[in-house]
Amino acid sequence: MNVSDQTIHDLNEALDHADLAIKRQTATTELREMGVVSQVGRGVAHVRGLSQTRSNELLRFPGGRLGIAFNLDETGIGVVMLDASETIRAGDEVRRTGRVLDVPVGDELLGRVIDPVGRPLDNRGSIESTKRLPCEREAPSIMDRSAVRQPLQTGVKVVDALIPIGRGQRELILGDRQTGKTALAVDAILNQKESDVICIYCSIGQRSTNVARVIDQLTRHDAMNHSVVVVGEPAAPPGLQFTAPYAATTIGEYFMEQGRDVLVVYDELGTHARSYRELSLLLRRPPGREAFPGDIFYVHSRLLERSTHLREEEGGGSLTAIPIVETEAQNLSAYIPTNLISITDGQIYLSPDRFQKGIMPAVDVGRSVSRVGGKSQLPAYRKVTGDLRLSYTQFEELEKFARFSSQLDEHTSQILERGKRVREILKQPLHETLTVPEQIVVLVAVTNGVFDQVSTQDLSDAGQKVQATVPKEIPDICETIERGGSLDDDAIDTIRRLALTVVADFAREKNDVVS
Ligand code: ATP
Ligand code: MG
Numbered sequence: 001m002n003v004s005d006q007t008i009h010d011l012n013e014a015l016d017h018a019d020l021a022i023k024r025q026t027a028t029t030e031l032r033e034m035g036v037v038s039q040v041g042r043g044v045a046h047v048r049g050l051s052q053t054r055s056n057e058l059l060r061f062p063g064g065r066l067g068i069a070f071n072l073d074e075t076g077i078g079v080v081m082l083d084a085s086e087t088i089r090a091g092d093e094v095r096r097t098g099r100v101l102d103v104p105v106g107d108e109l110l111g112r113v114i115d116p117v118g119r120p121l122d123n124r125g126s127i128e129s130t131k132r133l134p135c136e137r138e139a140p141s142i143m144d145r146s147a148v149r150q151p152l153q154t155g156v157k158v159v160d161a162l163i164p165i166g167r168g169q170r171e172l173i174l175g176d177r178q179t180g181k182t183a184l185a186v187d188a189i190l191n192q193k194e195s196d197v198i199c200i201y202c203s204i205g206q207r208s209t210n211v212a213r214v215i216d217q218l219t220r221h222d223a224m225n226h227s228v229v230v231v232g233e234p235a236a237p238p239g240l241q242f243t244a245p246y247a248a249t250t251i252g253e254y255f256m257e258q259g260r261d262v263l264v265v266y267d268e269l270g271t272h273a274r275s276y277r278e279l280s281l282l283l284r285r286p287p288g289r290e291a292f293p294g295d296i297f298y299v300h301s302r303l304l305e306r307s308t309h310l311r312e313e314e315g316g317g318s319l320t321a322i323p324i325v326e327t328e329a330q331n332l333s334a335y336i337p338t339n340l341i342s343i344t345d346g347q348i349y350l351s352p353d354r355f356q357k358g359i360m361p362a363v364d365v366g367r368s369v370s371r372v373g374g375k376s377q378l379p380a381y382r383k384v385t386g387d388l389r390l391s392y393t394q395f396e397e398l399e400k401f402a403r404f405s406s407q408l409d410e411h412t413s414q415i416l417e418r419g420k421r422v423r424e425i426l427k428q429p430l431h432e433t434l435t436v437p438e439q440i441v442v443l444v445a446v447t448n449g450v451f452d453q454v455s456t457q458d459l460s461d462a463g464q465k466v467q468a469t470v471p472k473e474i475p476d477i478c479e480t481i482e483r484g485g486s487l488d489d490d491a492i493d494t495i496r497r498l499a500l501t502v503v504a505d506f507a508r509e510k511n512d513v514v515s
Contacts, residue, residue: 035094037061038076043237044282045079047094053077056136058097061088066117068101068239071283078283080239082117100136103247104129105254110198113215113229116244121231133254135246139305146311148345151376152263152320155191155433156184158363158426161385161443162392163348166376167197167261167318168309172340174325174332175350179362181324182206183430184348185265186214187361188322190221191433192263197320198255199227200264202248205234205241205271217431238275245272249306252319259315264307268324269300273336290335301343332367346370360427366393378436379486384443388422395419421451424459437471437478444492445470445499454503462506466499473498 035049045067047059057069059079065088071078079094082101104118108129113122116135120127148166165171165188173181189199201218203211211231218224228251232244245266252262266272273296280293288294307321325340330352332338341347346369354362374382395415402408402416425446428434445451445466454462471478477491 033096035059035077035096037088037090037092037094039090040085040088040092042278042282043081043085043239044279045081045085045088045094047077047079048075050077050094050096053096054100056100058099058101060095060097061085062092063087066097067094068243070279071285080242080279080283081237082239082243084237100134101243102132102134103250104131105133105251106131109228109251110226111224111228113231115236116230116232116240116247118247131254133250135243135250137250137253137306139302140308140310140314144310144314145308146316148309148372148376150261150309150318151373151378152188152197152261153191153195153436154184154188155435156187156361157428157434157439157443158361158365159184159188159348160377160436160439161381161426162365162389163346163363163368163370164373164377164381165320165322165346165370166309166373167320168307169346169370169372169376170304170307170321170323170344171370171373172323172325172344172347173350174327174337174340174347175362176327176330176352179350179352179355180360181326181350182210182214182267184350184361184363185267185322185324186217187431187433188263189218189227189265190223190431192226193221193223194435195261197226197261197263198252199223200230200248200252200262201227202230202232202245202264202266204232204244204266204268205275206267207234221431232275238278241275242272242279245269245303249303249319249321253306256310256317256319257315259310259317261317262319264319264321266303266321266323268326269340270325270336273300292335296336297339297343300339304343345372358427359423360430365389366396378481378484380436380440380481381443383487383492384440384447388443388447391415392419392422395422417452418449420456421454421459422446424456425451425463427460434467435471437474437481438467440481440487441470441474441495441499442467444487444495445503448492448496450496450499450503454507458506458510462503465506466502469502470495470498 033050035047037045038048039046053069055072059067059069065083067079067081069077070080104127106129108127115121118127148168150167152165152167153160173184175181192199201214215229218227230244230248232241248264252264255262276299277292285293304321307319309318310316325337327337349364349367350362351364398415425442442463451459
C-alpha cells in the first residue's frame with residue numbers, strides 16, 4: 001500500500017489527540033479519587049487513599065480547607081494543614097487539587113499585606129494578580145548567577161561603612177531578644193524609598209503587635225508603596241508559618257526575574273525552624289539534634305540559596321536576603337544560629353550589653369562580618385573606612401584593659417579618645433537613615449580628627465550638624481560619591497575644612513547658650 005507523507009502526518013496527529021484525551025481523562029479520574037481522614041490534630045492530618053497524590057500537592061478538606069501532602073507513605077499521606085483543623089473529623093472526605101502550593105505574584109502585591117497563601121490581611125479587597133508561581137522553586141543555577149557587585153545601602157552608618165551588604169547577598173542579623181534586630185532590618189527597607197529596590201518583609205510567628213508596628217512604620221515613612229508584607233501569624237497553623245518564607249521568596253523571585261532588585265527580610269528563622277520541628281515530630285519523622293529534624297540545615301540552605309544576583313543575560317535582577325535569628329543568652333554557637341551563620345555570607349551581631357549601654361544600633365563590629373559585601377562597597381567608603389574596622393575593634397579591646405590601669409601613655413589615650421568618638425558617631429537614632437554623602441562626610445570628619453576637641457556628650461549633636469550641613473555645600477563631590485567615584489585627597493581636605501567650620505560654629509553657639 002502506498003501511504004503518502006500527508007496521511008502519516010494526519011494519523012500521527014490523530015494519535016496525539018487521542019493520547020492527550022486519555023491523559024486528560026486519567027487526570028480527571030485521578031482528581032476525582034477520594035481519600036479519607038484517618039487521624040487529625042494540631043495542624044497535621046493523616047489521610048488514607050489518594051494513591052496518585054504528588055509530593056507537596058494541595059489537598060482539599062471539607063469547607064474548602066487546604067493542606068499540603070508532606071509525607072507520602074505506603075499506608076497513607078501525612079498532610080500539613082494550611083487552615084484551622086478543629087472542625088475536621090476522622091472519616092471526612094479529602095480530594096486532590098492537582099496543583100502544588102503557589103502564591104500570587106506581580107506589581108499588584110506592592111503595598112499589600114498577605115498571608116503565606118496570598119489571602120489579603122489588610123481589608124483592601126482581594127489580590128487582583130492573575131499570575132501565580134509555586135512556593136517551592138529551584139534556585140537559579142550557578143551559570144545564571146553573577147558575582148555580588150552593587151551595594152545595597154541600608155542607610156545605617158555602622159553597617160554601610162563597616163559591614164557592607166551587596167545586592168544578591170545573604171546577611172544574617174542575629175542577637176538576643178529585644179536588641180533591635182527588626183528595627184535594623186526595617187531601617188534597611190525604609191532606606192530603599194529613594195532606590196529602585198522592592199522590599200518584602202516576611203514575618204514568621206512574630207507577635208501581631210510587632211508586625212502591626214512594622215507595617216505602621218513602613219506606612220508612616222512612605223515605604224509601603226515599594227513593599228510587600230507576608231505574615232505567618234503566631235496563631236496560624238504551623239504549616240502556614242512554615243510556608244511563609246517560601247512564599248515571600250517566590251514573590252521576590254518574580255520581581256528578580258523581571259530584572260529588578262529585591263530585598264527580603266525573614267523575621268525570624270528560629271521560629272521557622274521550630275514550626276518545622278513541630279510538624280516533623282507530629283508527622284513522626286525521626287528527630288535529631290535538639291529534636292530538630294535532620295534536614296533542617298537543608299531546609300534553610302535551600303531557602304537562602306534562592307537569593308542571588310542574576311547575570312545581565314538573565315535580566316540582571318537580584319534578590320538580597322536578610323534573615324533574622326534570635327539567640328538565647330548570647331549563645332552564638334546554638335544549633336540554628338550556627339547553621340544560619342554557615343549558610344549566609346556574613347552576620348551582623350547585635351549585643352544586648354551595647355543595647356543596655358545605649359549604643360544603638362547595638363552592632364558588635366568585632367563579631368560581625370560581611371564576606372562578599374566589601375567588593376560591592378562604593379569606593380568612597382573604602383577610601384574613608386580603610387582601616388576603621390580594625391582600629392575600632394582594637395580600640396574596643398584596649399578599652400576593656402584600660403579600665404584596670406590608671407596611667408596610660410599618650411598614644412593609648414589618643415586611640416581611646418578617637419575610638420570613643422568613632423563609637424558616638426556610629427550611633428544612629430531609630431529610622432533616621434542617612435544618604436551616602438551624609439554618611440561619608442561625617443566619617444571623613446571623625447577619621448580626620450575634626451571632633452577631637454568636642455566632648456563626648458556633644459558629639460551626637462555636632463555629628464548631626466556636620467552630616468546635615470556639609471553635603472549641601474559640596475554638590476559636585478556628593479555626585480561623584482554617589483556615582484561610584486573615589487574621593488581624592490583634595491575632596492577629603494575640603495570636607496574636613498567645612499566640617500571644622502561647622503564644629504567651630506556649633507561650639508560657639510553652645511557657649512553662647514551657656515553664657
Ligand atoms: P524581638 O526579639 O522582640 O523581636 P528585636 O530584637 O527585633 O526584638 P526591636 O523590636 O527591633 O528588637 O527593638 C526593640 C526596641 O528597641 C524597640 O522598642 C525599638 O524602638 C528600640 N530600638 C531599636 N533600635 C533602636 C535604635 N537604633 N535607637 C533607638 N531605639 C531602638
Ligand atoms: Mg523582632
